[in-house]
Amino acid sequence: MAIRKYDIVEDTHSKHIAGLSRLSILIGTDSFSYIICDNLLRIQVFRMYSLPTGADNAPDWQSFFIDLSSSDELLTLVYKEVCIGFAQPFFSLVPEAWYRSGDKKSYLEPLTALPLQAIIGEDTIPSIQAKNVYWIPTPLHNWVQFRRANPILRHFVSAIVPAIRGILVADQNVAAYLFNEQLFLFYFSEGRLVFANSFKIATPKDVLYFTLLVYDQFKLSQETCPLWLGGNINAASESYIQLFKYIHYIQLLPPNRGFNPGPKISQLPSTLYFAHTAQLGMV
Numbered sequence: 001m002a003i004r005k006y007d008i009v010e011d012t013h014s015k016h017i018a019g020l021s022r023l024s025i026l027i028g029t030d031s032f033s034y035i036i037c038d039n040l041l042r043i044q045v046f047r048m049y050s051l052p053t054g055a056d057n058a059p060d061w062q063s064f065f066i067d068l069s070s071s072d073e074l075l076t077l078v079y080k081e082v083c084i085g086f087a088q089p090f091f092s093l094v095p096e097a098w099y100r101s102g103d104k105k106s107y108l109e110p111l112t113a114l115p116l117q118a119i120i121g122e123d124t125i126p127s128i129q130a131k132n133v134y135w136i137p138t139p140l141h142n143w144v145q146f147r148r149a150n151p152i153l154r155h156f157v158s159a160i161v162p163a164i165r166g167i168l169v170a171d172q173n174v175a176a177y178l179f180n181e182q183l184f185l186f187y188f189s190e191g192r193l194v195f196a197n198s199f200k201i202a203t204p205k206d207v208l209y210f211t212l213l214v215y216d217q218f219k220l221s222q223e224t225c226p227l228w229l230g231g232n233i234n235a236a237s238e239s240y241i242q243l244f245k246y247i248h249y250i251q252l253l254p255p256n257r258g259f260n261p262g263p264k265i266s267q268l269p270s271t272l273y274f275a276h277t278a279q280l281g282m283v
Contacts, residue, residue, distance in 0.1 A: 002067040006048040010262035013044035018077035024276040027140055028087040028179040030059050035276040043261040061139035083279040085156035089182055089198040091134035099131045107133040123158035128193050132158045156275050163256050163278035170226050174214055178231040185214055204239040222247045234269035256281040
């Protein structure tokens with residue numbers, strides 16, 4: 001069953017202007033969320049679902065999408081633009097000069113055992129002159145194919161890296177984006193992306209361990225090097241409290257420039273929908 005963790009709809013939202021609105025969906029390893037923006041870039045809807053699990057305790061995407069198709073009317077409407085971001089843990093950033101389009105699987109095979117008929121996505125990130133190669137699990141790809149609109153597809157890293165670069169305030173910066181069980185970490189030096197990776201997490205101490213590992217690896221100051229946080233985290237969460245014990249310059253990622261949350265959605269941490277606005281900001 002599709003369980004809504006957040007269900008915020010502004011009083012000013014109208015499904016009758018869907019044709020003028022933009023939909024941004026973020027599909028994590030264990031979550032599904034989306035925002036709807038009107039033609040003035042006001043965020044009118046934010047919904048987030050937690051996923052059911054199957055017998056193997058893994059997310060049951062097939063059951064989830066079957067239930068979603070009958071329970072969420074807003075996802076059945078036709079929008080001006082639809083962006084879908086995959087926040088899957090297996091991705092590889094390759095400098096454009098070294099990239100070979102005919103050999104996509106080779107960039108992912110060192111990271112995981114790929115299915116024989118694995119669906120491989122590919123994005124271009126012009127701001128860092130790189131290609132992002134990633135695996136799209138079949139249930140997610142099938143759901144996208146059944147949508148009536150032709151959505152813009154990308155890995156969410158391809159959207160948030162340029163968005164984060166645009167707001168950096170120091171020469172050295174670390175950024176962390178959290179899902180329930182997955183952590184994405186990035187290190188920027190003078191605006192250049194030096195490190196990007198994802199880690200499986202189970203507790204706030206895992207978040208702290210992997211984040212401090214980046215600070216230690218690159219000999220960064222825990223007093224002066226900013227840590228930017230996005231995703232399922234806020235100043236009251238245990239992960240934030242653990243991090244602040246050791247890292248004293250922490251910033252929460254704001255909505256991408258130009259996007260404005262409505263009065264209800266503005267009560268939520270902006271970290272929850274940063275990636276959604278970053279995806280729309282690339283269009």
